[in-house]
Amino acid sequence: MKILLLDENLPAPLKFDFSDRFEVTTVHDRNWQSKKDDELLRAISNEDIDYLLTADRNLEFQQNISKFNLKLVVLFTYDNRYKTLQSKVPLIEQALLSFSETDNILHIDLRNR
16 A cells, blocks of 8 residues: 655645545644655655655755655646545546656646546
8 A cells, every 4th residue: 555645735634535545644644744845855755655745836846856765746736625626536546556666756737627
């Protein structure tokens, strides 16, 4: 089972909408909400979390993701409210399951879906 961490810019209740193929936790669940980006990425790497799911489009440009043991998944969405994202979870899961082992960053464009 893959471990998925929801960044604090995503609604926490979303974690309950993923299938049992994923163990989903949140930044808040881990008490990491006060960590800066590089501290958060280091903590994720140390905890063997497979994916960081975020709506922060700048993170990949502000941090060297390849030096961390994780895969960054960036959602492109007009709206990151729970009501909007809830119906997109199957699309997110499908993209995660097809994520290449050799890639570090995955973009999921939900704007026209």
